[in-house]
Amino acid sequence: xxxxxxxxxxxxxxxxxxxxxxxxxxxxxxxxxxxxxxxxxxxxxxxxxxxxxxxxxxxxxxxxxxxxxxxxxxxxxxxxxxxxxxxxxxxxxxxxxxxxxxxxxxxxxxxxxxxxxxxxxxxxxxxxxxxxxxxxxxxxxxxxxxxxxxxxxxxxxxxxxxxxxxxxxxxxxxxxxxxxxxxxxxxxxxxxxxxxxxxxxxxxxxxxxxxxxxxxxxxxxxxxxxxxxxxxxxxxxxxxxxxxxxxxxxxxxxxxxxxxxxxxxxxxxxxxxxxxxxxxxxxxxxxxxxxxxxxxxxxxxxxxxxxxxxxxxxxxxxxxxxxxxxxxxxxxxxxxxxxxxxxxxxxxxxxxxxxxxxxxxxxxxxxxxxxxxxxxxxxxxxxxxxxxxxxxxxxxxxxxxxxxxxxxxxxxxxxxxxxxxxxxxxxxxxxxxxxxxxxxxxxxxxxxxxxxxxxxxxxxxxxxxxxxxxxxxxxxxxxx
Numbered sequence: 001x002x003x004x005x006x007x008x009x010x011x012x013x014x015x016x017x018x019x020x021x022x023x024x025x026x027x028x029x030x031x032x033x034x035x036x037x038x039x040x041x042x043x044x045x046x047x048x049x050x051x052x053x054x055x056x057x058x059x060x061x062x063x064x065x066x067x068x069x070x071x072x073x074x075x076x077x078x079x080x081x082x083x084x085x086x087x088x089x090x091x092x093x094x095x096x097x098x099x100x101x102x103x104x105x106x107x108x109x110x111x112x113x114x115x116x117x118x119x120x121x122x123x124x125x126x127x128x129x130x131x132x133x134x135x136x137x138x139x140x141x142x143x144x145x146x147x148x149x150x151x152x153x154x155x156x157x158x159x160x161x162x163x164x165x166x167x168x169x170x171x172x173x174x175x176x177x178x179x180x181x182x183x184x185x186x187x188x189x190x191x192x193x194x195x196x197x198x199x200x201x202x203x204x205x206x207x208x209x210x211x212x213x214x215x216x217x218x219x220x221x222x223x224x225x226x227x228x229x230x231x232x233x234x235x236x237x238x239x240x241x242x243x244x245x246x247x248x249x250x251x252x253x254x255x256x257x258x259x260x261x262x263x264x265x266x267x268x269x270x271x272x273x274x275x276x277x278x279x280x281x282x283x284x285x286x287x288x289x290x291x292x293x294x295x296x297x298x299x300x301x302x303x304x305x306x307x308x309x310x311x312x313x314x315x316x317x318x319x320x321x322x323x324x325x326x327x328x329x330x331x332x333x334x335x336x337x338x339x340x341x342x343x344x345x346x347x348x349x350x351x352x353x354x355x356x357x358x359x360x361x362x363x364x365x366x367x368x369x370x371x372x373x374x375x376x377x378x379x380x381x382x383x384x385x386x387x388x389x390x391x392x393x394x395x396x397x398x399x400x401x402x403x404x405x406x407x408x409x410x411x412x413x414x415x416x417x418x419x420x421x422x423x424x425x426x427x428x429x430x431x432x433x434x435x436x437x438x439x440x441x442x443x444x445x446x447x448x449x450x451x452x453x454x455x456x457x458x459x460x461x462x463x464x465x466x467x468x469x470x471x472x473x474x475x476x477x478x479x480x
Contacts, residue, residue, distance in 0.1 A: 089442070090480040092145070101145035105156075107199055107479035109137040113317040116469035121310075121323040122426050122457040124464055133317045136160040137475065138198060140167065150175035167216060180223040187216050189223075189232035189277040190295045191351055192338040192388070193369075199479045200392035202349075202408075203314065203434050204448050207369035208416035209353045211311040212334055214273055214297065221275075223387075229280040229293075230388040236273040271301035279338075279388030287380040289342035293388055297334040304328035307357050309365060311416045313452030314430040315471045321454040324418035324425030329359040340390070342383070345375035363420045371412035373434075379406045395438045406438040419456050427456040446475040 082091050092103040112134045120126035142156030156168040170184025189195055193206050194213040219236030279293035307329040310320045334355045341348040352368040375393060382391035397403020412432045418425030433449045455466035
């Protein structure tokens, strides 16, 4: 350090001497020259002292800034905070130690549909005239998060249709590496279409296979995540709630799926549901996928009950056109096979379900569908291998970034057959064309055209021979 200062002094002195050369020539007195040189030297030394002091002060300021930054980061870690992640408008509340979180989530679906004349269940005397209807199809609001290390919770309420329905109310233990235990009111694992969130379905209404599925129920499920896919098993007591509402079992019914009503109106049925679903994804990348799966659902009850299955033509606002009822049933067993294929922006999905109802005579009904979509703007659907489910499409160029969002065209052929033996519930086929516009990650508009045909009703003057029609429906969906 001293050598550097000495060099600086020498250079500065030489420069000073050169600049003062003219005055030196004019001076004859050596003492005057020496006095001037000493004065210049003192000035240089003072400048160097000032420079060193300035550098020390700057270093101290930088160190203080670093200390302040560390202090602010530590303070953030030791205080509660609110976070907004990604494009979601939903806030997440996080405790100071990060062990407790709460995220607000919700969805709002506004639907309209224009429908022709329809005969409910194919009955001549139950004709509903053509109409255009609107509804809040879903109006969810809920919270989810962690209430302790390795513990999650979820609570969701639906305020649509002028009712308050419980959708999810459960806690889950996640302390194992590849396993999860969920306890409470939840959706049983059965099939791809039924377990997928309505935020991500390709069409406004689920396919015909959903008519066989049970609704949310109270119970316990276990999820395991092997390297090749997913496994989920569950045991439930469905009759505590009917479609999320506490109801009289003799009058309650599910939204679309399996319905269990006791034969004797004065008694409640004690029933249980066992479910299982496994999926396998031998190919799973961002834009290449082969997905296979199988599900089973068993419904048993301790006294003979009436099992009912109903179906609409891929439109929630439409009437139910097919209806099968089996009295004095002891149990039901359902099997489901599923498959999906994705190559870049092309997507294909299919499922088949069969239900066998054990009564004095055994009955068998089934349903299936095949759907395909093409994303015109090139995006691929998002796949979650750990759960065997699909999320929607995130537009590469949303409107908020100056783009036109993502556009998807889709088609589906769907069938449900409720005829077997002396039960003639009818056969319903629906063909749906869809156009989806994903404006943002959490906002999309949907337009569906549905052509349906229903026939094979009872050979009676009380029933129509067949009925068919066309439905135009649309939706604006916002979710977070």
